[in-house]
Amino acid sequence: MDFDAVKDCLIQEANRAGLEEYEVYFMESSGMSTETLKNEISSFSSGVSGGVSFRCVVNGKMGSAATELFTEEEMKALVTRAMDGAKYIENEDRAILYAGAERYETVKVPESLIPDAAAVKKIALEIQERTYSESQWITDGTQSGVFCDQISMELMNSHGLHLSHRVSMSGAYAQAVIQKDGESQDAFDFTLNLDSDSLTAVSSRATQEALSKVGTVDISSGKYDVILGGKQMRSLLSAFSPIFSAKNAQLGLSLLKGREGELVANPIVTLMDDPLREDCPMQTAFDGEGVATRRKAVIKNGVLNTLLYDLATAYKAGVESTGNGQRVGYAENVTIRPYSFYLAGGTVSETELRETMGDGVYITELKGLHSGCNAVTGDFSIESAGYKVRNGKLCEAIKSFTIAGNFFELLKGIEGMANEVHFGIPSGFTVYGAPDVMIRQMSVAGK
Amino acid sequence: MIKRDLLEELLAAALSTGGDFAEVYAEHTRNNGIQFVDGKIDRITDNVLSGVGIRVFLNQRTVYASTSDLTREGLLRCARSAADALGEGNAQISICLKPQTVIDSHPVRINPCNAENSYKTNILKKACCTAAEHSELITQVQGTLAGVDHEILVANSDGLLVEDRHVRTRIVVNAIASKDGENQSGSCAPGRGMGMELFELFDPSEVGKRAAEMALVNLRADYCKAGQMTVAIENGFGGVIFHEACGHSLEATQVGVGMSEMCGKLGQKIANEKITAIDDGTIPNAWGSVNVDDEGNPTRRNVLIENGVLKGYMIDRLGSRRMGMPMTGNSRRQSYVYEPTSRMTNTFIDNGPDRNEDIISSIEYGLYAREMGGGSVNPLTGAFNFSVREGYMIRNGKICEPVRGASLIGTGSQILQDIDMVGQNLATGQGMCGSSSGNVPTDVGQPLIRVKKITVGGR
Numbered sequence: 092m093d094f095d096a097v098k099d100c101l102i103q104e105a106n107r108a109g110l111e112e113y114e115v116y117f118m119e120s121s122g123m124s125t126e127t128l129k130n131e132i133s134s135f136s137s138g139v140s141g142g143v144s145f146r147c148v149v150n151g152k153m154g155s156a157a158t159e160l161f162t163e164e165e166m167k168a169l170v171t172r173a174m175d176g177a178k179y180i181e182n183e184d185r186a187i188l189y190a191g192a193e194r195y196e197t198v199k200v201p202e203s204l205i206p207d208a209a210a211v212k213k214i215a216l217e218i219q220e221r222t223y224s225e226s227q228w229i230t231d232g233t234q235s236g237v238f239c240d241q242i243s244m245e246l247m248n249s250h251g252l253h254l255s256h257r258v259s260m261s262g263a264y265a266q267a268v269i270q271k272d273g274e275s276q277d278a279f280d281f282t283l284n285l286d287s288d289s290l291t292a293v294s295s296r297a298t299q300e301a302l303s304k305v306g307t308v309d310i311s312s313g314k315y316d317v318i319l320g321g322k323q324m325r326s327l328l329s330a331f332s333p334i335f336s337a338k339n340a341q342l343g344l345s346l347l348k349g350r351e352g353e354l355v356a357n358p359i360v361t362l363m364d365d366p367l368r369e370d371c372p373m374q375t376a377f378d379g380e381g382v383a384t385r386r387k388a389v390i391k392n393g394v395l396n397t398l399l400y401d402l403a404t405a406y407k408a409g410v411e412s413t414g415n416g417q418r419v420g421y422a423e424n425v426t427i428r429p430y431s432f433y434l435a436g437g438t439v440s441e442t443e444l445r446e447t448m449g450d451g452v453y454i455t456e457l458k459g460l461h462s463g464c465n466a467v468t469g470d471f472s473i474e475s476a477g478y479k480v481r482n483g484k485l486c487e488a489i490k491s492f493t494i495a496g497n498f499f500e501l502l503k504g505i506e507g508m509a510n511e512v513h514f515g516i517p518s519g520f521t522v523y524g525a526p527d528v529m530i531r532q533m534s535v536a537g538k
Numbered sequence: 539m540i541k542r543d544l545l546e547e548l549l550a551a552a553l554s555t556g557g558d559f560a561e562v563y564a565e566h567t568r569n570n571g572i573q574f575v576d577g578k579i580d581r582i583t584d585n586v587l588s589g590v591g592i593r594v595f596l597n598q599r600t601v602y603a604s605t606s607d608l609t610r611e612g613l614l615r616c617a618r619s620a621a622d623a624l625g626e627g628n629a630q631i632s633i634c635l636k637p638q639t640v641i642d643s644h645p646v647r648i649n650p651c652n653a654e655n656s657y658k659t660n661i662l663k664k665a666c667c668t669a670a671e672h673s674e675l676i677t678q679v680q681g682t683l684a685g686v687d688h689e690i691l692v693a694n695s696d697g698l699l700v701e702d703r704h705v706r707t708r709i710v711v712n713a714i715a716s717k718d719g720e721n722q723s724g725s726c727a728p729g730r731g732m733g734m735e736l737f738e739l740f741d742p743s744e745v746g747k748r749a750a751e752m753a754l755v756n757l758r759a760d761y762c763k764a765g766q767m768t769v770a771i772e773n774g775f776g777g778v779i780f781h782e783a784c785g786h787s788l789e790a791t792q793v794g795v796g797m798s799e800m801c802g803k804l805g806q807k808i809a810n811e812k813i814t815a816i817d818d819g820t821i822p823n824a825w826g827s828v829n830v831d832d833e834g835n836p837t838r839r840n841v842l843i844e845n846g847v848l849k850g851y852m853i854d855r856l857g858s859r860r861m862g863m864p865m866t867g868n869s870r871r872q873s874y875v876y877e878p879t880s881r882m883t884n885t886f887i888d889n890g891p892d893r894n895e896d897i898i899s900s901i902e903y904g905l906y907a908r909e910m911g912g913g914s915v916n917p918l919t920g921a922f923n924f925s926v927r928e929g930y931m932i933r934n935g936k937i938c939e940p941v942r943g944a945s946l947i948g949t950g951s952q953i954l955q956d957i958d959m960v961g962q963n964l965a966t967g968q969g970m971c972g973s974s975s976g977n978v979p980t981d982v983g984q985p986l987i988r989v990k991k992i993t994v995g996g997r
Contacts, residue, residue: 128795131599132599133598133599133600134599134600134601134602134877135600135601135602135624136600136602136603136604136877137603137604137619137623138591138602138604139604139606139607139616140589140604140605140875141606141607142606144588152571154582155582155583155584156583156585157583157584157585158586158588159586159587159588159589159606160566160586160588160608163587165586166652172584172586175655176582176583176584176655177582178655179572179579179582179655179656180579180580180581180582181578181579181580181651181657182575182576182578182579182580182581182934183578184580207543208622231795231796232795232796232797232918234795260894268797268918275799275918275919276918276919277916277918277919279796308688312764312765314590326970342575342576342678342680343677343678343714343716343721344678344680344714344721346719346721350904371631391817415564416558420570422583422585422587424581424583458914458916458921458923459912459913459914459923459925459945460921461912461914462550462911462912462913462914462924462925462945463923463925463945465723467714467722467723468720468721468722468723470942470943471943471944471945471996472925472944472997473923473945473995473996474914474921474922474923474945474947475758491921491947491948491949491993492947492993492995493764493923493945493947493993493995494994494995495761495764495943495945495995495996495997496997529723534764534996535764535994536764536765536768536947536994536995536996536997537993537994538766
């Protein structure tokens with residue numbers, strides 16, 4: 092069965108079951124990736140998978156079920172399972188299937204090269220060769236890879252809404268491993284641009300970073316002024332992004348509950364959520380419920396402007412949905428998530444920011460954020476790596492240490508921001524970005 | 539799931555361009571989940587995952603292709619795309635599959651995916667309501683009851699054809715305690731490779747109570763002081779220390795490409811002689827157990843470290859080719875979308891010689907980590923981190939006031955030497971381990987252990 096046949100079958104089943112409000116959501120993803128080892132392609136994979144989710148309103152409650160098995164029998168079972176599930180829902184959320192917005196933005200996706208299998212392998216081998224030529228200390232274990240993904244989706248419901256969208260993304264990475272002075276170190280870097288200059292830069296950055304980790308010194312435990320590198324600040328923002336969900340706030344799982352309009356960060360902090368950021372490959376004009384997406388400042392000059400809402404939480408709060416009810420996979424429930432979620436850059440360069448700090452620690456790696464951060468409390472205690480900074484200059488690399496603090500306090504304690512915003516690799520429609528940020532007197536645990 | 543003659547045709551097509559080995563993996567998985575929050579059943583999910591992954595080998599190279607299109611044409615297209623990515627040609631190959639019988643060591647009485655929603659919602663509510671009613675300070679309780687019914691088929695060009703079914707059930711309760719504008723959390727999340735009979739082992743009320751108690755302890759805890767100290771790590775999920783600090787570095791995924799600090803150390807003393815560590819995928823109905831792995835090989839009990847000496851690695855088919863060593867039944871993947879690789883099953887430090895009370899009384903000043911959270915490791919350098927979910931200071935051999943926000947960092951090779959006392963109350967805890975082949979259920983475990991010196995992150 093193709094999707095049109097699946098859709099027809101589900102509509103027929105929904106009508107037979109007497110359902111007045113229902114929705115069909117289809118998503119297909121396809122992708123290709125390859126990886127090298129030494130000077131060979133060690134693995135290549137490709138995949139196509141598609142699934143359909145069915146949601147329906149029964150006695151004011153939302154039921155849902157999903158499947159990848161496209162048979163008539165399964166479509167009947169799908170409707171039955173969704174209807175049965177709805178019977179047990181007890182929450183007081185208004186079950187809303189959306190009739191559609193008056194207007195949806197036009198998505199301007201940057202032109203990106205979607206390579207074929209042969210090109211994917213060629214690019215991966217080229218990066219690998221470049222990485223090996225970057226330094227005499229590069230050793231086996233060094234890997235390069237290329238990936239490309241395409242996602243298409245279609246959303247239709249009994250109110251006549253019918254939307255579809257297709258996005259694609261490709262990228263490449265290098266994982267440089269070096270062995271020098273009896274020490275092994277590695278570093279990872281990536282690009283979402285497959286032009287020659289970007290690929291060369293990836294090899295170079297990964298190699299230089301791995302080399303710079305050799306010959307580390309200890310740091311004594313204590314309080315230090317620190318600069319969190321942009322990549323690290325965006326990881327921290329990612330780990331704590333659930334605090335901006337209106338659902339979590341309404342359930343008392345976010346300390347931002349009831350704080351819209353209040354100062355929650357240093358006035359130099361502006362936090363943007365942009366579903367249509369022009370140089371992002373994963374843009375969308377509508378969310379998983381069909382609501383039009385829009386660009387907004389979540390924190391503006393330190394003040395919490397808005398939380399992120401889907402239809403149910405917006406109804407409860409008496410506001411409009413912000414278009415953040417996402418569904419990344421066909422089987423996923425509507426979940427509130429940001430799009431391009433980033434701290435807007437400051438006015439000084441990264442070098443100038445270090446000079447402002449004077450002495451302290453420059454943090455270039457944070458590890459294990461999934462376990463070291465608690466979004467409910469805001470507390471974090473995270474394994475880190477970085478460099479000592481003296482008189483604004485980067486000095487020795489530091490042996491493994493931890494930084495600890497509280498994200499809500501950190502937002503208020505940001506005293507300086509550099510002007511370059513570093514974005515990560517999108518996951519679904521979500522990608523995080525941040526510039527280097529300076530925080531005074533952070534707890535560091537070392538020797 | 540797929541007829542034998544079509545499987546043979548797929549394997550032949552996959553090998554038609556010069557591959558030396560091909561494998562078809564098919565799955566049909568039902569995922570059933572019930573979520574509770576704010577005193578009510580919030581969501582019910584019921585999803586079917588169904589697809590096929592085809593892998594072709596040529597020496598140490600692999601090509602993998604997957605599809606959810608299970609029509610004959612869709613499957614042949616998938617096999618052909620794998621073959622084409624490997625090389626050229628149109629060799630005619632004949633495969634003859636021989637079905638094998640799998641002995642089920644993990645019987646299931648009440649399949650969670652077929653059980654009535656009313657029965658399941660009652661169990662979940664009992665656990666969550668107990669947590670909510672435990673104290674006025676408990677302000678929110680979230681719970682999930684999840685059931686997975688995972689049917690797999692593996693066929694390969696050596697003639698192997700096996701089918702197996704893994705069922706697992708887990709309940710997760712997270713409780714939030716609040717006071718003076720501050721939140722703290724606690725959780726309890728037991729699971730097993732069994733059906734709803736899980737709740738004959740774990741009373742739902744006790745699960746809820748434990749989550750609430752942990753949240754309350756953390757609410758009255760002060761921040762843990764940072765620095766190096768002696769740490770006693772309790773049994774059960776405390777075993778995450780071995781999982782992160784050493785387990786990942788013993789997987790062929792890392793060892794086979796020279797990306798592990800454990801490369802070339804077989805037969806060498808890498809740990810304190812009190813440490814014997816095992817990966818055992820055969821434990822009846824354990825969370826990480828399966829009858830056969832995702833390459834169709836029976837799981838087994840693998841001794842990784844015996845009395846401090848490195849005895850073995852965890853090896854899948856590709857790792858076996860790279861390392862020149864036999865497979866160990868450790869090949870796993872989240873779903874057909876992922877190419878499998880070597881992964882842990884149920885991994886634990888075995889009971890040791892020390893009495894638990896002696897371990898605590900031996901510590902003048904240190905940390906007692908009663909419950910651990912998750913962590914991560916860089917297998918190349920062995921640098922690991924993990925978080926402490928419930929901790930207490932130890933002073934003069936006694937467990938004293940609770941502390942929160944602690945994390946432990948170190949390197950695998952160092953901590954294996956620094957675990958200098960191993961107790962006798964081995965127990966396991968359940969986790970979902972993430973790696974290149976996706977998230978798979980793994981048990982971690984250990985008895986109470988003492989680490990003589992480790993960096994504790996706090997403030």
